[in-house]
Amino acid sequence: MTACPECGADVALHDDLEVGEIVDCSTCGTELEVTDVNPPVLERAPELDEDWGE
Amino acid sequence: MTACPECGADVALHDDLEVGEIVDCSTCGTELEVTDVNPPVLERAPELDEDWGE
Amino acid sequence: MATGATPETGAGTADTVSASVVGASGFTGGELLRLLAGHPRFAVAQATSREYANRTVGSVHPNLRHLDVRFVSPDEIEPVDVLFAAMPHGASMERIEEFRDLAGTVVDLSADFRLDDATKYDEWYDGHTAPEHLDDAVYALPERHRDELPGADIVASGGCNATATILGLGPLADADLLDGADVVVDVKVGSSEGGAGGGEAGSHPERSGVVRPYAPTGHRHEAEIEQELGLSVSFTAHAVDMVRGASATAHVFPEDLPTKGDLWTAFRGAYEDEPFVRLVAGGGGVYRYPEPKAVAATNHAEVGFELDERNDRLVVFSAIDNMMKGSAGQAVHAANVALGFEETAGLDFQGLHPVGAP
Amino acid sequence: MATGATPETGAGTADTVSASVVGASGFTGGELLRLLAGHPRFAVAQATSREYANRTVGSVHPNLRHLDVRFVSPDEIEPVDVLFAAMPHGASMERIEEFRDLAGTVVDLSADFRLDDATKYDEWYDGHTAPEHLDDAVYALPERHRDELPGADIVASGGCNATATILGLGPLADADLLDGADVVVDVKVGSSEGGAGGGEAGSHPERSGVVRPYAPTGHRHEAEIEQELGLSVSFTAHAVDMVRGASATAHVFPEDLPTKGDLWTAFRGAYEDEPFVRLVAGGGGVYRYPEPKAVAATNHAEVGFELDERNDRLVVFSAIDNMMKGSAGQAVHAANVALGFEETAGLDFQGLHPVGAP
Amino acid sequence: MATGATPETGAGTADTVSASVVGASGFTGGELLRLLAGHPRFAVAQATSREYANRTVGSVHPNLRHLDVRFVSPDEIEPVDVLFAAMPHGASMERIEEFRDLAGTVVDLSADFRLDDATKYDEWYDGHTAPEHLDDAVYALPERHRDELPGADIVASGGCNATATILGLGPLADADLLDGADVVVDVKVGSSEGGAGGGEAGSHPERSGVVRPYAPTGHRHEAEIEQELGLSVSFTAHAVDMVRGASATAHVFPEDLPTKGDLWTAFRGAYEDEPFVRLVAGGGGVYRYPEPKAVAATNHAEVGFELDERNDRLVVFSAIDNMMKGSAGQAVHAANVALGFEETAGLDFQGLHPVGAP
Amino acid sequence: MATGATPETGAGTADTVSASVVGASGFTGGELLRLLAGHPRFAVAQATSREYANRTVGSVHPNLRHLDVRFVSPDEIEPVDVLFAAMPHGASMERIEEFRDLAGTVVDLSADFRLDDATKYDEWYDGHTAPEHLDDAVYALPERHRDELPGADIVASGGCNATATILGLGPLADADLLDGADVVVDVKVGSSEGGAGGGEAGSHPERSGVVRPYAPTGHRHEAEIEQELGLSVSFTAHAVDMVRGASATAHVFPEDLPTKGDLWTAFRGAYEDEPFVRLVAGGGGVYRYPEPKAVAATNHAEVGFELDERNDRLVVFSAIDNMMKGSAGQAVHAANVALGFEETAGLDFQGLHPVGAP
């Protein structure tokens, strides 16, 4: 369990986590990048496509 | 001017035609492949994507 | 007999003829107003509505806000060169005598003068109250009646589903490729076919998103089709979620299956020089066969076909905008021919891309 | 006073209570029938319609063809545990005396019992004919009135646009983040908000494809919102091309702009344990903010927000299905709470993906 | 052979069996997840996606935001009671050996196991790479294969257009009313039939408002239909503007036209006791014949018909939700039968009214 | 500097000037081709596409099937009188040097030359690679820059959302009614705004039926609006289910609320003589305020307003077709002014009624 840097909710993480993997927070949906694994550190993933519907 | 193998209409072709180029017949819309250039020969281009909306 | 001016000498300038629209608050009436107002040879004289008399036409048709025309009651209609009638069927036959007195040319968009024989009205409609005028009427579709239109007294604009069907099958009928054929016509149409108003079934919540069989059998347009093609067809119509547009898919089982070459010969022969018919059969890209949105807002019909050798079947597709080629556009096109104007006058809009569900 | 059974002892089995729907041929009435028929604790007793009396409910609501229930006239309504009223506003207040005699609990979907003070009806509606009952009514939204609902005599289900707005702004109001704030609420709604029937403006050709301002100012839901949030908002509603759904975008200019952390604290605190509210704020993929089609056919509300530091603005989005969370679903949810049932009973449908414009 | 648990002993409680979905980020895969998660007898074990591995299923399917399930790579799939495969055709046959080792029951939604003979795959598809498994597969449609499903190793869920057609014509074929008949099937389908993703032709601007012939002839579903009905049909499909839904209109020219009585006997005999088929043929109100929006979001099929004596024709209409009866719903229904569960378990949603274009 | 011909002496006849379109396979490029081909003073010289080189323009734009023009690669572009560029932003600035050598007038539809200062591109975009050309560009909107356009070297056509907003608020800004006002602009747009192509979010199943916040804050058009009006606005855009159209609702809180009279004075003063702006504010019938479908396919903008005295608010509505007034139509209108043509030349289509979601 690691706190989501966006909304503060706990993010359940699977075991064989790897640096660079993308998960999403199940509370706020933010895409999070795993930047460290032991202990796990999550950061907001860079916005892939800002104007996604434009 | 070369006849369209699908509908028989004349297809206007540009000057620097190359073998393998794709043009479309302006009468029936069929996609035509240039298989020879002197004189120009046109054949139906292979169907790219049969079920295009399925 | 008609007191209206003869063609070419109208209410406008020396070059224009005057035109009035009865039923101008309706859908096809509004479209007629739009086309006539933008037409180089017509000048709009009067537009009738019982419900909206004295209001501007723009109060009903927001695209006509720039026109300085107010509805008048149908009782106030005055002599005019050309009178376009766009009322529900049954209403024109009641007033045809009067209309012919008022105008040299009557263009009627209802079914009232499409069939050439009163007995057909007994069979398909509720009979006819002015059968003596049927002989003076010409079925409008210029692709089939171009030669009879000049000088016609009554121009009877075709039904929209019938128009789509006739344009699709006409060249095959003419080439005798349909002799003895079984023909199914499966049509999909937009909600403007029902005209303005509309009850519960036509309300947005009930009518949105439908594929609704609305005329499973016995559609009256079968009568027109049979008259025009000499061929009886099995017709079924479905309402789909668009406002403008009619699409007809004819499934044909001919006695002998023609070749693709025969078909191209028939269709190119029929339509090569037609200003308002485009052949679309196969090809690449997104738009490979006729579809209504490719002709929306235009007077064009798209016609195409495909051979199904496995089933000895020929499939013919056709698509029109029911407000244009299927009614008001056809009427203006036929009037152009009847009056000796340039055929495409006032009908040059080429359609839109992209376009949603117009 | 009420002759209806007390909660938990109904017409059905020992475990069910009986429920009747007045105005069952309408849109929210039909939705109520669907929800009640699928509910583990309710048994449908009667469904009224003046127009369709004696017909099966399936003749109007095709999704209820399996139900063996026929409409009765509203005059034939009998004692019942819970009476749901789904009539146009003004009609329930006329009959509230009778309804309360018939049933222990009256759940009203109109605006007739939402406001707590008769003077508000004078200001926003055409007055009130039974103001003495206003005190017995609880505004339904369980997210805000869960504690007052058990045992309530009259449950007044909220307006759909008001519900969307209140759910979006409530947590901020409660956290005092809106004190002195200017608030604009710009709403987009589907055509089912207008109810069954509908005139020309609601016909498919006129209503399709619109972005139509239909309540530019002075929308009556402002009254409910102000009552529930203690905050006046500037409200504007637009009709858009969908049947179900209401989407509210609140543009808030607070005296001090909160941080994202403050906002998450407020919203998570308010909704973390709510069964029918989901927070959707940013993230990846196609669905990043609340939108109606993500909650269509469910009793869920989606709520989300974004900070606009450049403009000292906070934008709050909320989306509901007006037929569910915005009316019938909210009513059943509140009835569940009022009667001590499982809160989510009968409301477990989770929605669809993909889905078009439901 | 399969290492998966036998039915009735699953990952969940004693009463549930475990189920995994391969291809769960797709449209039918998402619908399967929704149905399985709400099913009293299934517990979702795993859901695969190559593209979205590690993300929550809610990040792709917004209606599943409440599920605490993350996608795994298809390589990580583990033994399970029932494995649902929802991949493009061709992919399941490649992995069928492995799937059968993993699970006691494989339910496949692609075309890979629908046809009973490898030569049909040569004729209609690109051949078959695991023909030895074809004999172990049962075509899913319970209305026609209820008796063969219990204990089936592979359940091959039918094609959506084929399903609509087979349900419409099956009772007539069984009653020998189609012997020697010419049959045209004209289908209208929504955009979800194309699956998630989709190129330019499937983009909103190009796909909106269409009536687009997309499979004029030679549609692969003809093979399934012929296999199931013993009857060859002439099939044409059109894309129309909805997301969910398939509507089939069969135009039948029988050797001898049956009476209405014969038809009702055939259809009522076939469907009277079927939980998921409703007969809708005529009647009053807005919904008189089958249409997709009346069954949207449900596992129901509507079937109806009309006689066209003038043309010696019989018209049969059928409508389904392609995501439900046409794929995921049919698969779950068949799995219910195969595993001995209540047939309607997990499939009780009754649909919506009003509803737009879902 | 430019080798292209001077205005009035083009490739066509003595009366026409030649025009080429770079990016002609895109949505605005196709619309430009349509307008130029129907324009009395332009003759289309070349149309570029990298992807579709050698195909007819009709293979991409089905409404242009009658045009005998094939795409050429952008590398083959030749000297021309007027070059219209319709590429994604960033691409025009890369090639502006070359374009100005090729043509006397460059009309650019991207954002690349709309802002007058390179630092704004640093702030809102990814900087600018040819800032030295910014001074030679005129913002196209003729309603605001009619006097600067004649002879302009670069005409920078406005953003569609910005155009709707500027037309709505411009007259108020000019009348000093917005000094110190807080302004929210809530926009609803169709899918053609995203251009041709489009990924998963733009696919028909995902994009249909949406009310989707796609630019909750920080929309780049804020920069243009601020530059043109001298006023910063809080902007939020929503995608809705239409293909063409943009609707802006501005909620304005002025320091002093103007009267209706003030507003009419401002708006009538600004737009009375404008050929392409219509005031629609109240009135009767179905169309009482601006809405996109009333202007679909036209170069018109509708502008209207309402006072909300209860909230000291002014609501301004504006609606355009983003393909026309919002891009290609504005570009042609501005080119007409720049070249001294009749302002309305080629832009006379009056729109449709009824019309769905075009």
Ligand SMILES: NC(=O)c1ccc[n+]([C@@H]2O[C@H](COP(=O)([O-])OP(=O)(O)OC[C@H]3O[C@@H](n4cnc5c(N)ncnc54)[C@H](OP(=O)(O)O)[C@@H]3O)[C@@H](O)[C@H]2O)c1
């Ligand atoms: N819609 C189509 O696609 C289509 C296609 C082909 C042919 N048509 C035919 O064209 C005709 C008009 O169709 P529509 O769709 O335009 O119908 P509509 O929208 O219902 O319009 C009918 C018009 O006729 C007027 N009207 C009705 N009864 C009248 C009467 N007794 N005397 C005078 N005016 C009367 C109505 O106006 P007031 O009540 O205000 O007077 C209204 O303006 C019909 O015959 C229809 O079959 C329609």
Ligand SMILES: NC(=O)c1ccc[n+]([C@@H]2O[C@H](COP(=O)([O-])OP(=O)(O)OC[C@H]3O[C@@H](n4cnc5c(N)ncnc54)[C@H](OP(=O)(O)O)[C@@H]3O)[C@@H](O)[C@H]2O)c1
């Ligand atoms: N639609 C929404 O999204 C929504 C949301 C929130 C709240 N509401 C409120 O819910 C109520 C119902 O709305 P709706 O959309 O369901 O309306 P609707 O579709 O018009 O239905 C109204 C129903 O009331 C019946 N009715 C009308 N007048 C009556 C009377 N005097 N006595 C008895 N029955 C009468 C009608 O049936 P018969 O004529 O056959 O008797 C019909 O069944 C309204 O107060 C509305 O404001 C609606």
Ligand SMILES: NC(=O)c1ccc[n+]([C@@H]2O[C@H](COP(=O)([O-])OP(=O)(O)OC[C@H]3O[C@@H](n4cnc5c(N)ncnc54)[C@H](OP(=O)(O)O)[C@@H]3O)[C@@H](O)[C@H]2O)c1
């Ligand atoms: N849509 C319908 O109406 C319908 C109806 C009846 C039957 N069907 C059939 O059902 C099947 C699925 O259709 P759909 O509409 O759901 O398609 P879809 O939306 O395209 O989904 C296909 C799924 O398969 C996965 N996938 C693709 N290739 C794969 C591979 N080689 N290995 C593992 N996973 C793979 C994709 O996910 P990743 O790429 O993320 O792994 C995706 O989740 C098709 O065979 C279709 O013919 C569909």
Ligand SMILES: NC(=O)c1ccc[n+]([C@@H]2O[C@H](COP(=O)([O-])OP(=O)(O)OC[C@H]3O[C@@H](n4cnc5c(N)ncnc54)[C@H](OP(=O)(O)O)[C@@H]3O)[C@@H](O)[C@H]2O)c1
């Ligand atoms: N859509 C609107 O409503 C709207 C409104 C106002 C302004 N605009 C602006 O107008 C411009 C075009 O928009 P659109 O909607 O028409 O976009 P679009 O449909 O994506 O079209 C872009 C066109 O540019 C071509 N292209 C792309 N990159 C190119 C390059 N590097 N060199 C040469 N050609 C290139 C593409 O064709 P090939 O790939 O075939 O070469 C295509 O024809 C954009 O800047 C947009 O912001 C659009």
Ligand SMILES: [Zn+2]
């Ligand atoms: Zn989070």
Ligand SMILES: [Zn+2]
């Ligand atoms: Zn050809």
